Amino acid sequence: MFDWERVLKTITSLYGISGEELSVANWIQKEISPFVQKTYINTLGSLVAIKEGVGKIKGKLMISTHIDEIGFVVGAILDGGFLKVEPRGGVDPKILQAQECLVRSINGEMLPSVFSTVPPHLIKPEERNKVASYDTLILDTGLSEEDVKKRIRIGSPIVFKAPFISLLNNRFSSKTLDDRACATISIATIKELTKIYHEWDIYFVFSTQEEVGLKGAGTSAWEINPDVAIAMDVGFASQEGYVGLSLGEGPGLAVGPNFTPKIVKDIRDVAKNESIPLPIEPSARPGGTDAGAIQVSRGGVPTALISIPIKYMHTPIELLDLKDCKYTVRILTEYIKNLDTEYLEGLKWS
Amino acid sequence: MVLKELCNLYGVSGNEGEVRNFIRNEIKDYVDEIKVDCLGNLMVKKRGRNCSKQIMFLAHMDEVGLMVEKIEKNGTIKFQSVGGILPSIFPATNVKILGKETLSGVIGIQPIHLQKSVLSPIKMDSLYIDCGANSDTELNGKIEIGDYITFITKFSQLGDLWEGKAFDDRVGCSIMIDILKENITPEFDTWFVFATQEEVGLRGSITASYHIKPDFALVLEGTTACDIPLVERNRYTTQLGKGPAISIAHNGLVFGKKVFTFLKNIAEQKQIPFQVKEKISGGNDATRIAKAEKGTFVGSVSVPVRYIHSPTSVMHPEDYINTQKLAMGIFNNSQNFFNQ
Incomplete structure (x- = not known):
């Protein structure tokens, strides 16, 4: 079988x-x-x-x-080592907040990362109904700016990290x-x-x-x-x-x-x-x-x-x-x- | 340190049993008394040399999550938020429904190719959970309206930082467990409260304060950090890696100068890096404790947490260590608060 x-x-x-x-x-x-x-x-x-x-x-x-x-590539390395990304393939920016990703480093390591969110406590009323776009999302690798610049460059690829999940009726999500x-x-x-x-x-x-x-x-x-x-x-x-x-x-x-x-x-x-x-x-x-x-x-x-x-x-x-x-x-x-x-x-x- | 284990447990507000049992088991050999009240607060006592004053440390066990609101004919599940979560973080997220059976599910969204308007914001009423069912009848006996739903992110290393769900406020719980395990006899009787229902209106702390009637209390929290580009500097509140955040004020409470100075002095004496929480935003259990009975001296010390109230929050290991040091210093010196 x-x-x-x-x-x-x-x-x-x-x-x-x-x-x-x-x-x-x-x-x-x-x-x-x-x-x-x-x-x-x-x-x-x-x-x-x-x-x-x-x-x-x-x-x-x-x-x-x-x-x-599908995935993303690094578009820019910002202050603090945060990454701006560009999509490679059609990815809806509205799904990205709080998603986990992997950034492929220059040496081929897969570095964990998460997309940023602004917490409800601090969000401005006018931001609540704003639709996420690639201009309002950044990716956080948890690494220092110095480290990021050593290991990641503009163009470094990024893919989703997601669990493989078994659902009802022999259905699977991944x-x-x-x-x-x-x-x-x-x-x-x-x-x-x-x-x-x-x-x-x-x-x-x-x-x-x-x-x-x-x-x-x-x-x-x-x-x-x-x-x-x-x-x-x-x-x-x-x-x-x-x-x-x-x-x-x-x-x-x-x-x-x-x-x-x-x-x-x-x-x-x-x-x-x-x-x-x-x-x-x-x-x-x-x-x-x-x-x-x-x-x-x-x-x-x-x-x-x-x-x-x-x-x-x-x-x-x-x-x-x-x-x-x-x-x-x-x-x-x-x-x-x-x-x-x-x-x-x-x-x-x- | 049991932060990892704590964060991987499921304990949405009102459903903290799994967390409570874990903590109880961790600390039972280090305490003189264990009480659980009707709201589910776990309250444990470390007997002091002197019982004339009662000190209270408090951290909340609950985390934000979801609840089943309606099961649709087509087998999808509508949900409510438990605690403050922005709708925009929900799409394409993995969850578990904790019913009679535990079902895995995903929060659905239309593929970008099929959306009529890609520029419409995410609204709660368009969101649903898909656990693979074709109809509501397939879910009979498995889950029902009112079942809790949890995020499932596992604690992990994120570069130099830690990533996980529920740092708010398992980080406070973890530090209190660290202190208890040191097994030190304090000067005054000291209670450690692992509270419930913080995220739905600071509720466990109301009854905990009633039971313990503390003379001095400290809330250990995970608090907002928004130290990222694209957010203006004046909205930062706290920053990762700069040590525990001591609060001067938050929504609903101004911390007394006496308390703030006491906490700050301990940090300075012990050369622990700390930051003052910059923005008055959010509130925590300290509000409840301060106004309990005739009024109580209370302080708040927090670990900065980025992306709080999402399935993927992020914190700095050094902030954990320094907050733990400061909390330990407060535990060992709480008697000095009354000598000021």
Whole structure:
């Protein structure tokens, strides 16, 4: 049995702000090496793992999940050693007061820090309803100014520090489920594939720099040149004030210009045949997922996107339901079983 | 020092039992008498050589937190603050609901991508706790309205400083425990009160003063520090690393000059760095003690705490040591207060 909790807990705790994902890539590489034929890290740092199929004429399926995380960088070192920060990726400043973070020092140490708050005793009436912005927040490392200047510089990366928490109904809350939850689904799928017969070669890509413009997935797709690609990312789950996918009721299958109709239909059919819930996620505009970059790689790649619903995206309390992850492993595995020479032929455009 | 253990315990105002039991167990071998009153105050006595005067040290056990106000049909939980907490610190915070079962939960907020207006301030009525339930019925028998909810931050090192929840006022409790463990017989009978309900209106100290009727009392607190850039210098109140803060006045009380001078003289004689609390803001149990019965001499000595009343407050280890020294000096010399 795949130990979801162990893998999710570990993988979400690893440091990997966009552009510095190596420790995540290394950890995954160790975790999956026994189950695949080849792994390597490519130019932009994405980890590629090849699970070879047994067909004579083999197609290539690329499954892409990103391993970078949102965070901040140091914008300025203020008097007393306090830090001003700038976001790297879309982080709402309203959630930041009293949050714990880790600042990566020049030497690679992860220094604990907290975002400032002004206590209710001292806040001015006119400040009470003021909305927090990056101009009104500072980060406190508890170090002297001298020490800060030795260990931290402008541009030093900062990520959330948050506990991995088990909730009711096999739901979990943590930082960085976006998109390490999907990376975990890829790891689980790799282990599942060792139990089945499949013809195609499956390229699992753990891509970098998604949050800053889909860099790792685009370059990996160019290099691999897949026949079909499936990207996996987190999608918005229904919560107070928003109706979207529902936690525990299946991953979403995106429909829209960014997603190739044949692949979408085939994945949908697989889910139908296996009675796995797979609601459609309308996506009218090409979105900000790896699928966007992969579809236009080289002369074009037939591409689909599976979305794992989470609540509270881009916060330290992202929340998912394990059922959706398990459904996704089954969908991928069943889809991969269908991939043969005939399927490859069927992709040709005339 | 048991500050770490104390801060990791859950003791929102009115629910101080876990803290009280821990403290009772820590100090039971060092005291001559233990009393708990109907408000839950833990009052312990160190018998002096002379019982003609009663000295009282007081620190409060309770901390700010939350309470379940309503369980919605969709399984989310509305809450009230217990004590003064700004709504803006709540979003994306981890909590525990202490019901029949202890449930972990997170305080939800809409993702920035979906907010209609990112510039609306955080309001209490838009906040809720999500513990993974799909409906209110799933929570039946687990939690109910009125259950306490606590922050869960663990005590940790933050650079040269300490970070944790509830420094206000477990730091005072911890220092009183340190003094008791020295096991010194004082000149006068000396009571140590671990009080309840400070954060909801300074309530435990009302009945504690009635029980003990002190001739001289000292409140040991964790107080506001706002010594950060972006806050004007004239709003600082206290600063980390500059020693215990001795109060001249706070909301609701002007400390007598006699008390202030007595405390200051001890700090100076023992060469303990100290600061005078600069701004009249906030109030503490001293207010209650001062006006108890015919009036009581009371002083207030505090450890500066940054980001107080949030899950991630910050204090300086040296301030702990120096406040402990000053409190010890006061304990050993309280008889001199009456000779001034």
